[in-house]
Amino acid sequence: MTTADANRMLDVTLRIARFTPKPEKASRRRGGSPFARKSPFSDSGSPARSSRTRGKRWTQDYQVSVHANDSVLDCLLTIKRDQDPSLAFRYSCGHGMCGSDAVAINGTPTLLCTAKVRDWVKPDSPTFTDDEGFRPTGEPVDDDAHALDLDALEPGTALVIELAALPGFPTQRDLIADVDPMLDQIRRLKPYLEADGALKITADGRIDAFEYLQHPEQLSRYELLSNCIACGVCEGSCPVYAGGEAFVGPAAMIMVSRFLNDSRDAIADTRLESLMGSDGASACQSVRACSMHCPKGIDVGEELWQTIQKVDAARKARETAAA
Numbered sequence: 001m002t003t004a005d006a007n008r009m010l011d012v013t014l015r016i017a018r019f020t021p022k023p024e025k026a027s028r029r030r031g032g033s034p035f036a037r038k039s040p041f042s043d044s045g046s047p048a049r050s051s052r053t054r055g056k057r058w059t060q061d062y063q064v065s066v067h068a069n070d071s072v073l074d075c076l077l078t079i080k081r082d083q084d085p086s087l088a089f090r091y092s093c094g095h096g097m098c099g100s101d102a103v104a105i106n107g108t109p110t111l112l113c114t115a116k117v118r119d120w121v122k123p124d125s126p127t128f129t130d131d132e133g134f135r136p137t138g139e140p141v142d143d144d145a146h147a148l149d150l151d152a153l154e155p156g157t158a159l160v161i162e163l164a165a166l167p168g169f170p171t172q173r174d175l176i177a178d179v180d181p182m183l184d185q186i187r188r189l190k191p192y193l194e195a196d197g198a199l200k201i202t203a204d205g206r207i208d209a210f211e212y213l214q215h216p217e218q219l220s221r222y223e224l225l226s227n228c229i230a231c232g233v234c235e236g237s238c239p240v241y242a243g244g245e246a247f248v249g250p251a252a253m254i255m256v257s258r259f260l261n262d263s264r265d266a267i268a269d270t271r272l273e274s275l276m277g278s279d280g281a282s283a284c285q286s287v288r289a290c291s292m293h294c295p296k297g298i299d300v301g302e303e304l305w306q307t308i309q310k311v312d313a314a315r316k317a318r319e320t321a322a323a
Contacts, residue, residue, distance in 0.1 A: 007067055007068070007069070008067065008068045008150070009065055009066070009067060009068075010065070010066060010067070010068055010117060010118075010121065010150070010159060011063065011064075011065050011159065012063070012064055012065075012066060012075065012117060012121055012159045012160065012161060013061050013062065013063055013124060013158065013159065013160045013161070014061070014062045014063075014064060014072075014075055014076070014079065014160075014161050014163060015059060015060075015061050015160055015161070015162045015163065016059065016060050016061075016062065016087070016162075016163045016164075016174065016175065017057070017059055017162075017163065017164035017165065017174075017175075018057070018058055018059065018060050018087075018174050019053075019055055019056070019057050019165070019171045019173060019174055020055050020056045020173060020174075021053050021054070021055035021172065021173060022053075022054040022055045022056075053170050053171065053172070062079045062083055062084065062087075064078055064079060066078070066117055067117070068116070068117055068118040068150065069116060069117070069118060070116070070117050071112065071113050071114065071115060071116060071117070072105060072112050072115040072116075072117060072120060072161060072163070073091055073094060073101060073112035073113045073115075074117075075117065075161075076089050076112065076163075076175075087174060087175075088172075088173040088174040088175065088176050089101065089103070089112070089174060089175040089176060090175070090176045091112060091113060093113075094113045095113060096111055096113055096114040096295055097229065098229060099111065099229035099230055099231025099232070099233075099295070100231070101113055102166045102177075102179075102231040102232050102233050102236065103163055103164065103165060103166055103175050103177075104163070104164045104165065104166060104167055104236065105120050105161060105162070105163060106120060106122065106161065106162050107162070107164075108293060109166055109167065109232075109233045109234075109236035109237050109293055110233060110293055110295070111231060111233070111295050114295060117161070118148075118150065120161050121148055121150075121159040121160070121161055122148060122159065122160060122161070123148075123153070123157055123158065123159065123160075124158035124159060124160035125158075163175060165177045166179070166232055166233075166235075166236040167236045168232070168235050168236045168238065168241050168242055168243065169181065169182070169232065169235070169236070169243055170243065177232070177236075179230075179232050181243040181244040182230065182232055182235055182244065182249055182251055182252070183230065184244065185244045185248050185249055185251070185252040186230060186251060186252045186255050188248075188252070188274075189248070189252050189255055189256050189271065189274050189275075190259075190267070190270075190271070190274075191255040191258075191259075192259075193259065193262065193264060193265055194259075194265055194266055194267040195264055195265070195266055196266040214263060214264070218262075218263045221261040221262070221263075222257075222258045222259070222261035222262050224296075224297070224298055225254055225257055225258035225261065225298065225303065226258055227296045227297075227298065228251065228254050228255065228258070228296060228298060229295070229296060230251055231295060232251065233293050233294060233295060234249075234250040234251055234254070234290035234291075234293075234294055234300045235249045235250060235251055235290075237289040237290050237292060237293055238250055238287070238289055238290050239285075239287055239289060240283060240284065240285050240287070244279070245279075246279060246283060247279055247283040247284065248275070248277075248279050248280055248283070250284075250290040250300050250301075250304055253275065253281070253284070253303075253304050253307055254298065254300060254303060254304070256271050256274070256275060256307060257303045257304070257306070257307045259271060260272070260307065260310060269314065272310055272311050272314040273314070275307070275311045276311060276314075276315055280311070281304075281307065281308040281311040281312070284304055284308060286301065286304075286305060286308075287301075288300075288301030288302075289301075290304070
C-alpha cells in the first residue's frame, strides 16, 4: 500500500454489540449461596461463573472518519474520547504483544491493535457478496488478496466494521470478555518449567555449570510455542471450546506442548496424564479452526495433533503396563 492509500480518509460505521450487566444482588456480592456449584478449577472454592451473564444487550452504531491504515483500536479510542466514554473495551500494549484486546471483528476472532481499517471494512449492505456470489461469514481479510478494493467502490458507498466480544467466553461488558476460565485452565496444567533439581557432575567431579544449556535444535522445538500470549483467539475460534466446560482448550494445550518439547522439563508424564481426562486431548475434534487466526503464527491445530498423539501413546503404555 502506498503512502497516499494509507493516509486515505474513510468514513466508517463501527457497529458494536454492546452489553451492560445486570447489577448483582447484595447477597451474591457477599459470596452467594453456599449450595452453588463450585468451579473445579478454582483454588478459592468460589461459585463457578455463569456462562451467560444477565443484562441489557443492544447494537450501537458509531460514525468515525479515520485513515485507512489506522487500527480498529484507534477507532475505538476515538469513539471513547470524542463520542461515548461509556464504551468498554480492553487493551494494554497496543502492539500485538499482550493479547488483551482480542475481540470478534466481522465475526472473526482477532486483535484490535493489529487489525487495520483497510483490511476489515466492508460495504454496509445485506446483499454484499464475494466474487463467487457468497456473502462472507467471518472469513479473515488479513492480506491484500482478501482486502476490499477501496478504489473499486462506488462513491458514497457506506462502509462498516462489526465488533463483538470474543466468542466462547462470558461477556463482562461491551467488548470485554471474561477470559478467566482460560487462564484457570492454563494454571491447572502448570505452565512453568519443572526441572528435576539434581545437580549434574562432570567427569572430574565438579558441578556442571552448563547443564541447562541447550543446542539450537532443542531450543527450536519449543521456541515458537513460547511466543503464545494467551490472547484467547484460538479459543474463540474453536467450535468445541466453551469456557472450559467440555474442553480444556487449545491455549492450555499449547502451554503443555511448549514444556513437552522442552528438553529441560522433568514432568512430561504428569503433563500427559493431565490431558487424559474427558475434557483433555480426547475432547479435541481436530477441526483446526484454532490455527486460522493466531496472531503469533503458531500452527495451533498441528501442535495439538502432535500432543494428542503423545497422550494416546502414554495412555496405551499405561494400559499395557497395567495388564
